[in-house]
Amino acid sequence: MKRIALLGMPNTGKSTFFNRMTGASSRTGNWPGVTVDLLGAKVLLGSSMVEIVDLPGIYDLHGFSEDEQVVRHFLENNSVDLVLIVLNTSQIERQLSLALQAKQLGLPALMLLNMADEAKKLGITVDPDKMSKMLEMPVVMLSAKYGTGYREVHELVGSRVASSQPVRLETIQEMLAEEGKIESAMDKVLKSTVQIPARLPDNLTTKLDRVMLHPWLGLPLFFLVMYLTFQAIFLFGKPLQDGVTWMLDAFRSAALEPLFSHFPVLLKGLLLDGIYNGLGTVATFVPIIILFFLFMAIIEDTGYLSRAAFLMDALMYRLGLDGRSFVMLLMGFGCNVPALMGTRVMRSRSLRFLTMLVIPFSLCSARLQVFIFITAAIFSRSAAPLVLFSLYLFSFATSLLTAVLFKRQFANTEPFILEVPPYRFPTLRQMLMRGWLEVRHFLIRASKFIVAGVVLVWLLTHLPTNVPPGSPQTLAGMIGSACSPLLDPIGIDQQLALALIFGFVAKEIVIGSLAVIYGTQGNDLMAMMASHLDWVQAYSFMLFTLVYTPCLSTVATLKSESKSNSFMWLSLGWSLLLAWVLSFVFYQGARALGY
DSSP states (O other): OEEEEEEEOTTSSHHHHHHHHHTTOOEEEOOTTOOSOEEEEEEEETTEEEEEEEOOOOSOTTOOSHHHHHHHHHHHHSOBSEEEEEEEGGGHHHHHHHHHHHHHTTOOEEEEEEOHHHHHHTTOEEOHHHHHHHHTSOEEEOBTTTTBTHHHHHHHHHHHHHHOOOBOOSOHHHHSOOHHHHHHHHHHHHHHHEEOOSSOOOOHHHHHHHHHTOTTTHHHHHHHHHHHHHHHHHHHHHHHHHHHHHHHHHHIIIIIHHHTTTSOHHHHHIIIIIIIHHHHHHHTTHHHHHHHHHHHHHHHHTTHHHHHHHHHHHHHHHTTOOHHHHHHHHHTTTOHHHHHHHGGGOOOHHHHHHHHHHGGGSOOHHHHHHHHHHHHHHSOTTTHHHHHHHHHHHHHHHHHHHHHHHTTTTOOOOOOOOOOOOOOOOOHHHHHHHHHHHHHHHHHHIIIIIHHHHHHHHHHHHOSTTSOTTSTTSHHHHHHHHHHHHHGGGTOOHHHHHHHHHHTTOTTHHHHHHHHHHTOOHHHHHHHHHHHOOHHHHHHHHHHHHHSOOOHHHHHHHHHHHTOHHHHHHHHHHHHHHHHHHHHHHHHHHHHTTO
């Protein structure tokens, strides 16, 4: 099978191009010589099936960061038929060096000048035909965001791949010439093919940054934006959630209960009260999760997160971190796993370790489902967004506290360099694709962890069969009783304790577990929890869920990225200890004040 590699610097739209080129039919794979997963997809180009591999964004094939080493190892250990070099046209004077390095290595290459629409607005003009002749490789102008130029790219890629021969490099470091020769060749190409205005226009980005990057207003504005995002999620998401709950209840009453009416009692209970109630309760949060990622896609794709990193760098530096660490914390809002993998861009091992230690405290989307459910059940609609926002603040606070306590153990001296992109608004297609990818990820996890989790919880709450379901005599009751001495001081009862145990596998299981434990779902489950818990117990439970051990996927990633069992156990032990202390202080303090 033919293989195409995508090569480019960070923030060039390489992933956007990959998603559009492959239809987001991506998978991860471990290639020979590469100890990490890379994104890949198989697509049909002409009459040939082609594998496209999206390599990490890098600045230099000479570099020493882990991502740069990953790219070198891939090219040295895997044959490629074509390399697509994706550059940002508006920054071509800084990015052309990567294309010249690829040319010098003798890689069969095609250069894609992405973001041509932005370059045009800035008055930057490029002569692709002349540049193609000078570089001796095809050059195409395109916009991955809007899809312009794709027809020409498809035709060129198809024809080049059909006639190409696979190339496998030797040691890249030894094959590259001195930097001076690259710089000289780059200057010659730029002078002949690119025209950049003497002074770029004072565009919208510059005007907005005067406010968004203001020394005093910048951070308050960032937290205001995040707070308004949560308000919007609840405002638009709650009616959708109620609609899904109504449909699931109606489907159970009208279809499933009559269908299973003649089943044995134990099997009927497993199917309806176990699997259906568990999965149904989790499914009601799909609309809110979609909305969350749609809003986050807007914030991320506009370039605002990079500015947040810039604003936070001074504070992060005092904590032994830098602005990139803050970006990884924000990435952790979606999922801790890719955020941990994103630390590969850091050259300092100490900085990587300290950043990986704080990332698991990010309030990920799986925890978000738990918190939205409990806040909707216990708190009023006006108070729920404030409660959720406070949990995000606790997420930041625990991360910063961890950094302060461990910064001497993981001392960092690496300078912080961050490229701030211009403001961009994502297209509707990009936002919908982001939402769909997250829902697909959720459904894949549901088919694995959540089904197994709710079935196991149901069995624990119904075995042995000669005792009342959910009673202290069941296996679940015994487990809860064993945890009582540790969890009673923080207000977590036996039912919540069992949900926490299964939450270690995947936080999505927590809601499904509660549905099975209480034997109901939807609004009835919320009402039952509201009658069993007061707001102090509920908030203490959410604090513990926020901080205690991350899911198994995150733990496995911690181990693989750090290559250290001791570091993994340090992370787990510290998060458990901090979770208990934080919940204990809150719960006992609130009770002492009479709440």
